[in-house]
Amino acid sequence: MGNEEIIYHTPVLLKESVDGMNIHPEGTYVDVTFGGGGHSREILSRLGEKGKLLGFDQDEDAERNIVNDGRFIFVRSNFRYLRNFLHYHQVEEVDSILADLGVSSHHFDDSERGFSFRFNGSLDMRMNKRSGITAADIVNTYEEEKLANILYLYGELKNSRKLASVIVKSRVTKKIETIEDFLEIIKPLFGREREKKELAKVFQALRIEVNQEMEALKEMLTAATEALKPGGRLVVITYHSLEDRMVKNIMKTGNIEGKAEQDFFGNLQTPFKLVNNKVIVPDEEEIERNPRSRSGKLRIAEKK
Template sequence: MTNTAYHDPVLLQACIEGLALKPGGTYVDVTFGGGGHSRELLRQLEGGRLIAFDQDPDARRNAGEVNDPRLTFVAANFRHLKRYLRLYKIDHVDGILADLGISSHQIDTPERGFSTRFDADLDMRMNQSGEQTARKVLNEYPEEQLHKILGMYGEVINARTLAGAIVAARARQPIETISDLKGVLQRYAPRGRENKYYAQVFQALRIEVNEELTVLEEFLTQVPEVLAPGGRLVVMAYHSLEDRLVKNFIKAGNFRGDIEKDLYGNEIKPLRGITRKPIEASAEEVSRNPRARSAKLRIAEKL
């Protein structure tokens, strides 16, 4: 399987340029996926080392096809960044790349349950050994908790009403497949905007199942400790919830975005933003790779 069939890397050159590569440096790709970004990193590094993380077994198989001694693959979630770098006796790295969200391959694999285009079990696990699934969330969460995740993570307009409808539907029979869920959703979706509505609900479930925002916060808080002075952080986000966390952390070193100052009025923050506004894909790239449409790339440097 080639990496292009798996996932066409978004904003590839902007990511590599954002890392400001040092030929013999040590870099981390925390979302290996199909390996598109990692392969380009290895191609442009003259020596150095690349540590790549991914919890998905498909990504591990892809990494096995990269015959390069400079690559170390870690089959783990990137929330464990510091722990594994310590295991490999790496104190600091020169750059970290994170391409957040879900890969095209995961969406296009029907049995993973990520896409509204297919019928399959409601799974949505990025780590297939994890216990939480979308099916469990829909059938076991109390109504108030469903309301919360639909509203917060999916920004669903009628989240409270939909949460009640899900609880009522599951009382009649369990919601186990994508078609079961769509059968509940179709009554509440705005006419003519059904697909967007389904996508918002699926996003909310996926974020909950994989703890995506918690994982991102845990990862970002480790970055300042792991980056060498002058080292670069390059993050690509695909929805406003992720992007807001990244933007605030780069701006202020916390997730509220409130800049703290010391007794002398100096700002206390570990990173400096390189890009004032996020970098977005060109119309040409979006036409070639529709996933790039919502990508927002932010670059920061360790002070």
């Protein structure tokens, strides 16, 4: 099987992000979102014989894309456990860490995974199919207030309370098991002109909760800060405001909350210096080739 058949995810900002890693041939690098392996293949193409790359992915589908290369180590795990697995593989410090936080088109196009409202199928949304709760578990068991908070916080839905109320009332008479069941309940709450955008927000909110994405990102960013060598690069591509805010905060202040600490002279105390003060975004050509790249934002910081 050729690379073209294996890779299911066309990487966003591929050249810009790998350039931003400032790769030198003998270095040690981490791709915490291996996916289809597009970024990893580009990194490996720039490494020498003594270079090393670790690729993380919790999704079993990603294992089909493992690179057959002695310099590459695949870690079947959520990137929140970055530090643990670096210790396990006897890696004390790394030269650069790359994270592409987008959900690949492969997941959206697989009706069995439940990530998209375009298909019917089970309301699942787990990145790791071996464990955790599903989106169906959430809509069938969460209390109304908790459900409303998730829809508001992770989906930024203004009618989150109304949505939660309708979902809770509906599940009393019939368990919500499929995407079709779910859409039947929530579609009437959206006007036709904004229906797709609003449904995308609902599905995003549930996906974030199912996979504990914000908690995992917080743990990974904290671990990355500790794992990088002085002069090492943190390179992150974000796609929505919640994750982008966390990345921006850690790069500017060294913590997720964005609390700026200053020394006696008023200088900002942070482990990083920004490589690009302005976010890097895809150009029109890339957006035309891959419409999902439109919301991508690339941030790069270097450890002091």
